[in-house]
Amino acid sequence: MSSTVRASTGDIPSSTAGEAAIGIGVVATIAASAVAGEDAAIVTVAKCNEDEDYREQADQEMKMHQSYRIKALLCRKGYTYCLICHLASGEKELPKDQNKIEHHNITAHCCPGIKCVRAGCFTRARYSRDIGLHQYVCHKLS
Ligand SMILES: [Zn+2]
Ligand SMILES: [Zn+2]
DSSP states (O other): OHHHHHHHHHHHHHHHHHHHHHHHHHHHHHHHHHHHHHHHHHHHHHHHHHHHHHHHHHHHHHHHHHHHHHHHHTSOTTEEEOHHHHHTTOOOEEESOHHHHHHHHHHHHSSOOEEOSSTTOOOEESSHHHHHHHHHHHHOOO
């Protein structure tokens, strides 16, 4: 009597465990594929956002160079504006004097700056990309 009971109770857990294992296996497979699908979706969204961010950043950069062009045109005679300050949303009027501009850049921006190739232009930028954009926007040089 007691041995029969023990045998039947011994059977139940093993069969339940087997079913449970199969069940878990299926659930785990579904869960894994669902997660993989979700990950792919997240990656796609992140990539779109990156492209969007890049385009917005490039637009913003162009706008900054266009506004610099107008600002520099309206600057009082013998003066220009610091492009590095302008790109950092600041404003610094500088005399058209290479030494003074270089001095400002070294003290304010820790670098002498890269000179614009256009003769008579006193603009300097921190990065070659910025001076390239300046030359393109202000002097139609590419
Ligand atoms: Zn500056
Ligand atoms: Zn220039």
